Amino acid sequence: MVAPELLFVQMAEEMPLPALVMLGYELCGHFYRFANNPLGATEDAEIPTATSVDRLTEYLSTLSGMHGVSKAQEALQYVNDHAISVPEAVLATMYSLPVHEAGYGMGPVVLNERVDVDGSGAKSNRYPDLSFSFAPLGLNYDGEGHLDLGSVAEAAKRYALADSSSKMAAHEELRRTLADVRAKVVDDNERNRQLASRGRIVFPVTKENLYGWGNLDNLTRQILECARAVFGVDTREHLLTLDNTDQTRDRYALLTSLLSSGGAREAPRGKN
Numbered sequence: 241m242v243a244p245e246l247l248f249v250q251m252a253e254e255m256p257l258p259a260l261v262m263l264g265y266e267l268c269g270h271f272y273r274f275a276n277n278p279l280g281a282t283e284d285a286e287i288p289t290a291t292s293v294d295r296l297t298e299y300l301s302t303l304s305g306m307h308g309v310s311k312a313q314e315a316l317q318y319v320n321d322h323a324i325s326v327p328e329a330v331l332a333t334m335y336s337l338p339v340h341e342a343g344y345g346m347g348p349v350v351l352n353e354r355v356d357v358d359g360s361g362a363k364s365n366r367y368p369d370l371s372f373s374f375a376p377l378g379l380n381y382d383g384e385g386h387l388d389l390g391s392v393a394e395a396a397k398r399y400a401l402a403d404s405s406s407k408m409a410a411h412e413e414l415r416r417t418l419a420d421v422r423a424k425v426v427d428d429n430e431r432n433r434q435l436a437s438r439g440r441i442v443f444p445v446t447k448e449n450l451y452g453w454g455n456l457d458n459l460t461r462q463i464l465e466c467a468r469a470v471f472g473v474d475t476r477e478h479l480l481t482l483d484n485t486d487q488t489r490d491r492y493a494l495l496t497s498l499l500s501s502g503g504a505r506e507a508p509r510g511k512n
Contacts, residue, residue: 244290245299252308257341258494260315261333267291269323293321320351327381328369330498339481342490344460348373357434366431368442375467378442391417457482
């Protein structure tokens with residue numbers, strides 16, 4: 241097995257640039273995708289990174305004349321350390337890549353940047369999943385398991401089916417499960433207020449914002465409108481990109497390809 245740095249260079253000969261960027265996020269992040277099931281990913285902040293952007297940069301600087309080096313160097317400028325999930329890496333790739341590569345051209349971005357917030361709460365630091373550089377704006381991805389609604393449903397089912405001898409215990413389990421989910425909602429709101437108190441507006445993002453024609457474009461338009469209205473950023477060029485139907489098709493094809501780690505699906509008929 242080759243070292244991760246050499247692997248990155250070797251795969252530069254095999255992969256299109258966006259897929260190589262995603263590989264960079266995986267090598268420099270805390271998740272991995274299964275070869276036979278790319279949508280099934282393991283993500284855990286305790287998974288050690290295989291390498292880092294700095295180590296890859298240093299390694300590439302030692303090579304000369306090797307196939308794939310120039311493409312690897314190009315891809316590396318869109319890679320960041322510390323991605324802890326596939327959606328984080330996909331969002332960072334889409335926002336970092338330039339328009340001619342079917343990205344949004346809104347980079348550079350930073351992942352999981354530490355933000356010091358009011359220490360009077362339970363947490364004195366917050367870590368937005370993705371932060372933009374053109375304005376104090378960011379994203380937090382709340383996946384399907386972010387609120388454990390499935391456990392609430394299961395606890396409610398057990399309570400409904402419990403006999404008299406176990407009814408009290410089942411009720412207590414349901415109460416604790418609801419309290420845990422409610423605590424997560426409270427913490428999310430506290431997080432957003434704390435970040436806002438430091439001048440950071442962080443948009444919550446869900447799976448529904450990633451999947452489906454035009455959904456990520458709609459979210460991006462809201463981000464750009466916020467940057468213009470609140471922070472006075474000139475976002476006209478980016479908004480024109482969103483209005484270009486040909487570029488919209490290319491972005492959607494790239495997005496679906498990155499999410500599936502396979503071939504891009506054709507855009508829906510009638511979307512021109």
